[in-house]
Amino acid sequence: xxxxxxxxxxxxxxxxxxxxxxxxxxxxxxxxxxxxxxxxxxxxxxxxxxxxxxxxxxxxxxxxxxxxxxxxxxxxxxxxxxxxxxxxxxxxxxxxxxxxxxxxxxxxxxxxxxxxxxxxxxxxxxxxxxxxxx
Numbered sequence: 101x102x103x104x105x106x107x108x109x110x111x112x113x114x115x116x117x118x119x120x121x122x123x124x125x126x127x128x129x130x131x132x133x134x135x136x137x138x139x140x141x142x143x144x145x146x147x148x149x150x151x152x153x154x155x156x157x158x159x160x161x162x163x164x165x166x167x168x169x170x171x172x173x174x175x176x177x178x179x180x181x182x183x184x185x186x187x188x189x190x191x192x193x194x195x196x197x198x199x200x201x202x203x204x205x206x207x208x209x210x211x212x213x214x215x216x217x218x219x220x221x222x223x224x225x226x227x228x229x230x231x232x233x234x
Contacts, residue, residue, distance in 0.1 A: 119186070120179050127175050131168070138164065 138161065145157050205212060211219070 120182055123175070123179060123182070127172075131172070134168065 142157070142161060146154060202212070
């Protein structure tokens with residue numbers, strides 16, 4: 101049986117810092133490999149076994165598909181959980197950064213954006229009062 105060899109393309113995860121994207125890319129590669137192996141196994145098994153055995157193999161392959169779907173579902177769920185954890189982590193980092201920046205601004209005795217806005221509003225009010233005829 102002559103088989104055509106395919107070039108093994110590098111199935112590296114996308115060059116990104118997003119762990120979810122890397123995980124999804126890896127899972128797609130694993131799924132393709134598993135499907136390829138499943139097809140090869142089915143071909144070889146059908147050549148070697150009789151009708152009753154074929155039915156048994158088909159049942160096993162059906163169960164394998166169910167397992168694959170369950171794994172895919174779990175991977176999706178894990179991906180969603182990972183995403184939520186990343187969002188919580190980023191929120192925590194942002195909160196800590198904001199509180200530390202505010203502390204530095206207070207030490208430097210610099211006005212915050214809100215303080216500048218309040219002062220601008222007060223100046224505008226005073227200008228209006230001065231422009232009114234008394």
